[in-house]
Amino acid sequence: MLQDLDREMERSGLEAVAVVGEDTSSNPEFYYVTRADILRGGIYLKKVNEEPTLVVSSIDVRNARRGAVRDVASSTDYGYEEIARRLPAARAKAQFYERLLREKGVTGRIAFYGHNEFNSLFSLVLELRKSGFKVAAEKTPHLFERIMATKSDAEIFEIEMVGRQVQKIFSDTAALLKRCKMRGKTLLHGGKRLTVGTVKSHIRTLFAENDLTPAEGFIVAAGTRSSDPHYGGEANDPIKTNQPIVIDLFPKGGNNMYFDFTRTVLVGRAGKELRRMHEAVAEAHDEAIDAASEHVKANELMYMACELLGAHGYKTVKSLVEGKIRKLEDGFTHSLGHGVGWTLGEKPSLTLFSKDEIRRGHVFTVEPGLYDRKVGGIRIEDVVAVTSKGVKKLSTLGYTL
């Protein structure tokens, strides 16, 4: 939580932190500290146990004031124009940062955070180091990984709200599939052969109506192509009867929070192997959610899921890591889950090598899957939160195939 920032700064031995938005790209850390839509970016600078300052381009001052930082300044206030007039671009930027750090009296260790083009900021930071500033790097999990991963109950509620919209959109899409007519292996929608393109358009429109942005896309993978867990689905892909359709939705809400939700559906009759896979995945999914609670180690949850799916006769990442198999193309080919909220890939990480421990405030996906290049893929994904009142599933839809 943001309120832990000072304590975590002390723990990291930092006198100051700078969260930088160097350009117009999306930047979760910068949004996290500013809670404002600042198109051109800016610099959030905070000394330990002091109020932060937010410096933005003058065009963004009014946007910035709508956010969480009280002390908003424009770059003009720190002499940007005067510096930029007399120096080449790279030197001007460095000198501007130096002036800002000096005026704020930063002399001790400072660390820089935020999603930015690496070379540009690296070049700046080397200049600052040359001028005597003590710019430090923290080992993972760094300060912002730590505080962003532990959500308040209010933040968890925000994520849950996006989850409700996403589930409604899934249900609406499942209903569309149900309304299709079957003619042999063909599915007809409004008289035409159903394609992934039709389903994706439908979902895209529902996203728009709900003010959700599919910032990183979304997945509608049908038939054997669903055996590639990251295959997004092409518009021309046909959707046929008796074949799995993996629908994985991970949009950003109007409140800037992400959700991540997957169900595998099928129109017609599932073959024996698909049913067997679905049963195993559902079992692994339920077992992991039952076991998830504060202080449990994230890698143990992944370990358990591998054990269970292995016992059902499937290959897993664990058998690969243990050298029992050489290649892993079918089976449980990915990790059990990842933190979700401000991004789609935060702490905790539910991999075999994760060093994370499940903590109060963690919000993460549980998404076991099985893949077979001959029959397709099965994945079930829900979001789980560790609230102050215990572990809670933020998605509640059932998951019969």
Place this chain on the structure above:
Amino acid sequence: MLQDLDREMERSGLEAVAVVGEDTSSNPEFYYVTRADILRGGIYLKKVNEEPTLVVSSIDVRNARRGAVRDVASSTDYGYEEIARRLPAARAKAQFYERLLREKGVTGRIAFYGHNEFNSLFSLVLELRKSGFKVAAEKTPHLFERIMATKSDAEIFEIEMVGRQVQKIFSDTAALLKRCKMRGKTLLHGGKRLTVGTVKSHIRTLFAENDLTPAEGFIVAAGTRSSDPHYGGEANDPIKTNQPIVIDLFPKGGNNMYFDFTRTVLVGRAGKELRRMHEAVAEAHDEAIDAASEHVKANELMYMACELLGAHGYKTVKSLVEGKIRKLEDGFTHSLGHGVGWTLGEKPSLTLFSKDEIRRGHVFTVEPGLYDRKVGGIRIEDVVAVTSKGVKKLSTLGYTL
């Protein structure tokens, strides 16, 4: 252009470049070199005058193969699991990169690029430097700023295609406004008072239907609130007659290219001052587009626009920089434009301090505006490209108020 990469690497004195996607966030440089949707990210590594290698998580290998890099490897091929098993997370990552760089025989200067969380990659790069790798930083404009800014005719065509969709959406939205009924100062849409929310929903649905993603939002600013050039518009804001409505659309296309387009419209009658502002902005806009051509300095275009709007009696950034005024809240308060295509903020930059020169392949916005807290804002924005056949406007809609 990407085909200039080797030449520009030599110019920058680099033996190798690494374009890194550390996480799932959007990353224009990583997409630029891979041309693939790789959800989990990866490492693009290229030595000068050699073929690049793309290393991704095994889950993304199939996605990666659909892109531009022929040599795709999984992190397992470079022993990731074996390393991760025996080392703490930060050290494991560094060792993995070290193994990769050694196997590829990188001994000279290497630079890292791509949009990533800064602290994480900085920490990694410091580890690599400790181990003897010569990780360098380039001054701006760095290699990828240079090559991404100079588009091929084919890339310009891709941007133009997004532009056509955006303009169609704008026209459709203008038609919606025209259909509204006027009752005094109130605008009625389907019997209800028209709000920004209604217009935004309409645009969002059209974006979805056209496979456009408003990754960084979009602007519908009505009335005096449009005097803040970066105010996005809240759902409850009323839209009234005789007041300016600034519609600024900057979505990402299905082809991953951005467009950026603004018109100011009004239902009813424009007051005298608004008409005067619109005339001045249109004049500045036309003059800048006429003057834009290869070898012209970007800051001169901005200078000219300031001169012209200043001559019309408005305050500008130029008067601020020259110290003639102390604050700039009304008038021409932002820069004339910016490069657009892979992002919304690339080279060339049309500011007073820009050191960029307009070059073959540049694609950029020309977007003068005037703002007055008492009456609102006026902005006209088109995209201009320097193709092999000369300068071309990529947006062609007219701009009467």
